Amino acid sequence: MNKKEKTYNKILTSAWLLFLEQGYEQTSTREIAKAANVAVGTVFSHFENKIDILKAGMQQQINVIIHQSSLTDTQHAPRLKLRHYALALFEFYCNNKEFSKILISDMIWQTTFFEQQLNEFKQRLFSEQPEFDDIKATVMLDCYFMTVISGLNEQNPQPEKMLRQLTNKLSVI
Structure with missing residues (x-):
């Protein structure tokens, strides 16, 4: 698995855990980035928006x-x-x-x-x-x-x- 795939999976895993813990609406992309230990821009380089992360x-x-x-x-x-x-x-x-x-x-x-x-x-x-x-x-x-x-x-x-x-x-x- 290359670095890009690892980052993608880290964002996805962090987001899923936050969605489960806080709910979709209450979770911000900033929180997802922080939990994944990446910049907010990195989240958006992998996903166009929060709904795409959920999908x-x-x-x-x-x-x-x-x-x-x-x-x-x-x-x-x-x-x-x-x-x-x-x-x-x-x-x-x-x-x-x-x-x-x-x-x-x-x-x-x-x-x-x-x-x-x-x-x-x-x-x-x-x-x-x-x-x-x-x-x-x-x-x-x-x-x-x-x-x-x-x-x-x-x-x-x-x-x-x-x-x-x-x-x-x-x-x-």
């Missing part, structure tokens, strides 16, 4: 969850695979409700940031199928994201309830 942190956390879930993935059907990954992701979103709502809100209007991650996830869902069905995969993820949005709008979001809602939606596909 990168969320993306990193989601990648870890997907990897960990892949270790126990024994499902063959795409809808069952989605349910398998969804529960762990729903738990993460519910435990990080503030960040998740910000992320989903930003993602709606800037899908290109997560496009590669979404495409890889769609491929994962169909990894054991003879053919990849992009339309079906897209509809499944639409159901997934609408479930995330409706679940996070609850006063007390519950991953198991969200999973039941997703299961019901997927049963009609």
Whole structure:
């Protein structure tokens, strides 16, 4: 890992810890720079703004969850695979409700940031199928994201309830 990558990771780790401790809105880029032991300008040389730091942190956390879930993935059907990954992701979103709502809100209007991650996830869902069905995969993820949005709008979001809602939606596909 080169110096630039180390600095990027140090900023991202420091920011994530501050976001968890203080909340996203209450954390300034100046505080992130101080915690990472870098200049504020260095933070902005790696990230355009604070929301980009949050998106990168969320993306990193989601990648870890997907990897960990892949270790126990024994499902063959795409809808069952989605349910398998969804529960762990729903738990993460519910435990990080503030960040998740910000992320989903930003993602709606800037899908290109997560496009590669979404495409890889769609491929994962169909990894054991003879053919990849992009339309079906897209509809499944639409159901997934609408479930995330409706679940996070609850006063007390519950991953198991969200999973039941997703299961019901997927049963009609």
